[in-house]
Amino acid sequence: MNDHATIIEWTSICDIDDIVPDTGVCALLDDEQVAVFRIGAGDFYAIDNVDPVSEAAVLSRGLVGSLTERIVVASPIHKQHFDLRTGECLEAPEYSVRTWQVRRQGSTLQIRRGDA
Amino acid sequence: MTMKLVVIGNGMVGHKLLEELSALRPLGLDITVLCEEGRPAYDRVHLSEFFSGKSEYDLSLVTPGFFDQPGMHLRLATRAVRIDRAIKRVTTADGEIIPYDKLVLAMGSTPFVPSIPGNDRPGCLVYRTLDDLGALAGWGARSTHGVVVGGGLLGLECAKALRDLGLETHVVEFAPRLMAVQVDDIGGQILRRTIEALGLTVHTGKNTVEIVDGETARHRMKFADGGYLETDLIVFSAGIRPRDELARQSELGVGERGGIMVDNFCRTRDRDVYAIGECALWGGKLFGLVAPGYEMARVVASHLHALLTRKQSSGLPEFAGADMSTKLKLMGVDVASIGDAHGATPGSRSYQFSDGRRQVYKKLVVSEDGKRLLGGVLVGDAAEYGTLLQMMINGLELPEAPESLILPASGGGAAPGLAIDALPATAQICSCNNVTKGQLCEAVIAGATSIGALQAATRAGTTCGGCVPLVTQIMKAQMKRQGLVVNHSLCEHFAYSRQELYHLVRVERIRRFDDLLARHGTGLGCDICKPTVASILASCWNEFVLQQEHVSLQDSNDYFLANIQKDGTYSVVPRMPGGEVTPDGLIVVGQIAKKYGLYTKLTGGQRVDMFGARLEQLPLIWEELIAAGFESGHAYGKSLRTVKSCVGSTWCRYGVQDSVGTAIDLEHRYKGLRSPHKLKFGVSGCARECAEAQGKDVGVIATEKGWNLYVCGNGGMKPRHAELLAGDLDTATLIRYIDRFLMFYIRTADRLQRTSAWRDNLEGGMDYLRDVIVNDRLGIVAELEAEMRHVVDTYECEWKRAVSDPAVRRRFHHFVNSDAGDERVVFVPERGQIRPAAPTERRRRHERIPVVVETE
Ligand code: SRM
Ligand SMILES: Cc1cc2nc3c(=O)[nH]c(=O)nc-3n(C[C@H](O)[C@H](O)[C@H](O)COP(=O)(O)OP(=O)(O)OC[C@H]3O[C@@H](n4cnc5c(N)ncnc54)[C@H](O)[C@@H]3O)c2cc1C
Ligand code: SF4
Ligand code: FES
Numbered sequence: 001m002n003d004h005a006t007i008i009e010w011t012s013i014c015d016i017d018d019i020v021p022d023t024g025v026c027a028l029l030d031d032e033q034v035a036v037f038r039i040g041a042g043d044f045y046a047i048d049n050v051d052p053v054s055e056a057a058v059l060s061r062g063l064v065g066s067l068t069e070r071i072v073v074a075s076p077i078h079k080q081h082f083d084l085r086t087g088e089c090l091e092a093p094e095y096s097v098r099t100w101q102v103r104r105q106g107s108t109l110q111i112r113r114g115d116a
Numbered sequence: 117m118t119m120k121l122v123v124i125g126n127g128m129v130g131h132k133l134l135e136e137l138s139a140l141r142p143l144g145l146d147i148t149v150l151c152e153e154g155r156p157a158y159d160r161v162h163l164s165e166f167f168s169g170k171s172e173y174d175l176s177l178v179t180p181g182f183f184d185q186p187g188m189h190l191r192l193a194t195r196a197v198r199i200d201r202a203i204k205r206v207t208t209a210d211g212e213i214i215p216y217d218k219l220v221l222a223m224g225s226t227p228f229v230p231s232i233p234g235n236d237r238p239g240c241l242v243y244r245t246l247d248d249l250g251a252l253a254g255w256g257a258r259s260t261h262g263v264v265v266g267g268g269l270l271g272l273e274c275a276k277a278l279r280d281l282g283l284e285t286h287v288v289e290f291a292p293r294l295m296a297v298q299v300d301d302i303g304g305q306i307l308r309r310t311i312e313a314l315g316l317t318v319h320t321g322k323n324t325v326e327i328v329d330g331e332t333a334r335h336r337m338k339f340a341d342g343g344y345l346e347t348d349l350i351v352f353s354a355g356i357r358p359r360d361e362l363a364r365q366s367e368l369g370v371g372e373r374g375g376i377m378v379d380n381f382c383r384t385r386d387r388d389v390y391a392i393g394e395c396a397l398w399g400g401k402l403f404g405l406v407a408p409g410y411e412m413a414r415v416v417a418s419h420l421h422a423l424l425t426r427k428q429s430s431g432l433p434e435f436a437g438a439d440m441s442t443k444l445k446l447m448g449v450d451v452a453s454i455g456d457a458h459g460a461t462p463g464s465r466s467y468q469f470s471d472g473r474r475q476v477y478k479k480l481v482v483s484e485d486g487k488r489l490l491g492g493v494l495v496g497d498a499a500e501y502g503t504l505l506q507m508m509i510n511g512l513e514l515p516e517a518p519e520s521l522i523l524p525a526s527g528g529g530a531a532p533g534l535a536i537d538a539l540p541a542t543a544q545i546c547s548c549n550n551v552t553k554g555q556l557c558e559a560v561i562a563g564a565t566s567i568g569a570l571q572a573a574t575r576a577g578t579t580c581g582g583c584v585p586l587v588t589q590i591m592k593a594q595m596k597r598q599g600l601v602v603n604h605s606l607c608e609h610f611a612y613s614r615q616e617l618y619h620l621v622r623v624e625r626i627r628r629f630d631d632l633l634a635r636h637g638t639g640l641g642c643d644i645c646k647p648t649v650a651s652i653l654a655s656c657w658n659e660f661v662l663q664q665e666h667v668s669l670q671d672s673n674d675y676f677l678a679n680i681q682k683d684g685t686y687s688v689v690p691r692m693p694g695g696e697v698t699p700d701g702l703i704v705v706g707q708i709a710k711k712y713g714l715y716t717k718l719t720g721g722q723r724v725d726m727f728g729a730r731l732e733q734l735p736l737i738w739e740e741l742i743a744a745g746f747e748s749g750h751a752y753g754k755s756l757r758t759v760k761s762c763v764g765s766t767w768c769r770y771g772v773q774d775s776v777g778t779a780i781d782l783e784h785r786y787k788g789l790r791s792p793h794k795l796k797f798g799v800s801g802c803a804r805e806c807a808e809a810q811g812k813d814v815g816v817i818a819t820e821k822g823w824n825l826y827v828c829g830n831g832g833m834k835p836r837h838a839e840l841l842a843g844d845l846d847t848a849t850l851i852r853y854i855d856r857f858l859m860f861y862i863r864t865a866d867r868l869q870r871t872s873a874w875r876d877n878l879e880g881g882m883d884y885l886r887d888v889i890v891n892d893r894l895g896i897v898a899e900l901e902a903e904m905r906h907v908v909d910t911y912e913c914e915w916k917r918a919v920s921d922p923a924v925r926r927r928f929h930h931f932v933n934s935d936a937g938d939e940r941v942v943f944v945p946e947r948g949q950i951r952p953a954a955p956t957e958r959r960r961r962h963e964r965i966p967v968v969v970e971t972e
Contacts, residue, residue, distance in 0.1 A: 013932060013933045018926070018932055019932075020664060020667055020668060020927070021668065022668035023667065023927075025931075025932035026930060026931055026932060027931060027932055028931045028933060028934040028936060033931075033938070033940075036932070039640070040640075050940070054682060054683075054684075055955055055958075056682065056683050056684035056940065057930075057938050058680065061672055061675060061676070061680070062643075063642070063643040063646055063647070063668075063671065063672065064640070064668070065609075065639075065642035065643060065646060066609075066640035067608070067642060071640065072642075074642075074643035076672030076673075076675075076680050077680065077682065077684075079643065
């Protein structure tokens with residue numbers, strides 16, 4: 001099972017060029033699915049991949065964009081928007097998701113749990 | 117006190133009375149309605165649309181539940197045959213006796229059939245009721261030639277309907293010109309040419325003396341001048357006669373030429389009997405139009421209401437005559453007649469303009485002092501109808517040079533239109549529904565800021581439609597006054613409508629979303645504007661949608677070229693054009709479905725859908741399908757879905773054309789075309805319509821001579837029948853019209869607007885659309901065709917491209933850092949196939965209770 005030490009470590013998941021600008025991918029971390037997004041050339045965000053509304057693991061496949069000041073992804077199932085910085089669900093805050101931390105090491109992308 | 121009201125006739129006017137009464141909700145009113153026809157009130161004004169696909173249900177004027185109201189009794193198929201005024205009773209044809217306190221006669225008219233020997237031969241028909249049209253359709257199917265006797269408003273409408281049924285149609289008129297009542301000689305000549313251009317043959321000054329057996333057709337019509345004409349069916353449309361037989365029988369006053377005499381409250385000489393609509397004679401005049409009848413219905417409703425509530429009758433509305441201006445509602449033929457069209461007013465002066473090349477004739481009749489408009493005639497171009505009508509009705513002062521109102525604008529300056537602001541609030545804008553400018557403005561203030569909302573709130577424009585342009589102008593002016601901008605912004609990132617963005621993309625030759633956003637938008641874009649722009653770019657330039665620059669714009673389904681399902685799996689729909697598939701094709705589909713453990717189902721669009729594919733399986737599945745000759749079915753795109761077909765003349769004993777072949781050709785032509793919403797077609801091999809083509813965006817139905825083209829139908833949430841755009845087309849013309857239609861839709865529709873909603877919002881409706889597509893009113897058809905040619909020529913199967921592009925294939929993995937599949941996808945068996953596990957079933961599985969997934 002999840003050992004605390006491994007979770008707080010940064011985990012390399014892919015090369016930044018594995019993500020097409022303005023789209024997302026899904027990374028597997030132990031048992032958990034994380035949706036990682038690339039906005040423009042070099043901004044990265046990560047949130048849970050499971051859409052809490054439909055319970056399907058699909059958020060990485062949503063369309064990204066902005067709503068006023070927020071940067072959001074729209075769930076491909078029923079189009080709720082999730083704030084990529086905070087994980088908040090704009091339409092129904094009770095369905096908010098967790099955020100993860102992302103960093104670049106050279107051309108490698110790394111993530112770890114946001115609450116670490 | 118209870119008042120027993122009996123209404124004889126449930127036509128347009130009789131029903132308007134019931135609606136008015138029901139809105140006033142007087143207590144103690146018990147209404148019995150005797151309706152001779154087998155169905156309650158329907159829209160007779162739009163009767164001809166029965167032939168372009170409107171059903172009895174579409175034409176009905178009765179809101180659901182209307183006759184279930186307490187105190188309302190409807191007797192269908194019940195004719196009144198006798199009135200006993202002394203004992204206040206009505207007798208029906210079945211011998212039933214119905215007592216009344218008050219009686220309203222709303223019996224309308226009957227078509228006048230001239231007393232020509234032979235006028236009752238089988239195949240001699242009239243044009244007044246839905247049953248008449250049913251009979252006409254029946255005879256029409258067995259005929260090749262048709263004649264309409266009478267070249268008035270109705271006769272021409274009927275002739276056009278016969279022509280659309282595919283008959284060679286002639287109009288035989290007694291008078292020396294068409295529409296003799298409304299237009300003068302010059303107007304009549306131009307009208308004749310326009311009518312003949314529609315493919316009708318016109319004979320004026322013909323007096324039919326006898327109808328006998330024909331040699332080449334069912335009938336021969338013999339004329340007084342010795343000539344004759346052979347035809348299979350004849351429709352008499354030589355005027356109408358008020359139905360006043362009950363009034364004659366019960367000795368109510370009847371005019372010399374018919375009609376039940378009424379006073380300003382529409383009362384007959386018996387205080388307890390009223391007459392309204394076409395059967396009533398007021399001031400020596402009969403009114404063969406619906407608007408005056410509606411006005412009479414309102415007068416009688418308030419009168420009855422006042423009696424019931426014991427209100428003073430002074431101050432009640434009175435009938436004061438009506439304007440008889442009319443506009444012909446025939447496609448491609450603009451004819452209108454306003455007020456004193458013939459200049460009968462003493463001292464009146466007239467101005468005329470005619471343009472032989474464009475076949476336009478306009479005439480104004482003005483008062484002696486040149487200040488007021490008295491009437492006019494418009495042939496060939498009736499755009500000014502609404503404006504002129506308002507000027508006349510409201511007595512607005514004419515400009516210095518009244519002729520400028522009908523002269524074409526020269527030197528770029530616009531012709532002086534009607535200043536909407538000059539109209540008083542009391543000006544009646546919609547005469548059919550008695551809606552004033554003031555009422556329209558109030559409704560706009562109350563929030564009705566679209567034409568649809570305004571129509572729903574006021575009913576303006578819902579009957580003859582003649583007032584819609586003015587209603588729209590008033591709405592816009594009022595919105596402007598309130599500081600409301602007609603807001604068409606697509607979303608917060610673009611202050612433009614989809615239509616405007618489309619033009620920007622075309623005109624500035626923009627090929628990338630980023631470029632458009634930088635030039636005309638703000639922010640990053642969103643899930644509204646990105647797919648919209650992606651679709652526009654695809655319609656214009658037809659580049660591969662999953663190309664690096666476009667992929668991030670695609671809606672979730674286009675993003676993986678498959679429809680996402682509730683559990684995050686996808687469906688796979690290979691194209692099966694026209695629903696045709698070979699046994700080998702079916703076997704391959706079956707083998708693939710079995711191999712990947714997919715759930716299979718036949719769709720409502722005549723093809724096979726395979727569900728439950730995981731992301732990483734999609735390219736593998738498609739590789740196998742492509743190898744077997746299948747292509748993407750675009751079930752995921754806002755693009756052409758299916759062209760449904762019936763088996764047609766190849767096998768079916770009734771088929772008259774090869775519907776399957778045409779469906780397949782159409783499907784191949786338009787496959788891959790991106791549009792504002794999805795597009796569905798249907799092609800039927802004969803009028804039996806097994807392909808349900810009239811429920812599609814584009815419906816094609818075979819005729820003996822070619823194809824009838826119907827457009828703007830759909831099923832879905834708000835089903836809509838398609839309407840006839842053009843008839844008897846050869847295949848090449850059919851395709852040209854569809855090219856134009858689709859590209860015009862793509863140019864001008866809103867995001868996610870199906871063709872039917874688009875058509876409803878098109879000012880001018882179907883007539884306008886036809887004018888653009890068939891008559892090239894905007895001079896753009898060549899462009900539209902060229903744009904379509906580009907899309908057709910650059911088609912490639914998206915899936916073929918996707919599976920052969922490594923950059924694209926890389927995206928089809930659930931995890932970027934693992935080859936594992938999504939373990940949240942869990943299936944359970946049902947009826948021998950799989951289905952997604954319900955959340956509870958899935959949780960159980962996570963507690964390690966095994967669930968079988970059968971994959972070979
Ligand atoms: C598979 C199918 C049902 C079936 O099992 O038969 C189906 C399934 C879906 N329909 Fe449908 N529709 C299917 C035929 C129809 C039909 C019947 C027809 O085409 O003859 C209609 C009514 C006709 C019409 O559209 O005019 C129909 C009216 C809709 C609508 C309502 C459209 C409207 O204008 O009101 C939607 C919603 C939408 O498009 O916004 C919809 C949307 C959908 C979507 C795409 C919903 C979604 O986004 O997940 C469904 C997913 C399909 C998939 O995963 O492949 N589907 N849908 C049919 C696929 C036909 C095909 O071969 O492509
Ligand atoms: C094809 C066509 C196109 C038209 N286009 C236009 C147009 O563009 N603009 C316009 O203003 N007008 C138009 N009109 C005319 C318009 O339809 C009529 O003015 C309107 O329907 C009159 O309404 P009404 O209720 O008086 O008569 P109707 O609608 O004819 O209704 C009378 C009803 O009473 C019933 N009835 C009669 N006698 C009895 C009885 N003894 N017992 C029981 N029931 C009885 C009849 O069966 C009928 O159903 C058109 C008419 C036709 C046929
Ligand atoms: S529509 Fe006509 S041709 Fe086609 S299958 Fe039906 S009956 Fe046959
Ligand atoms: S005037 Fe006929 S609908 Fe308005």
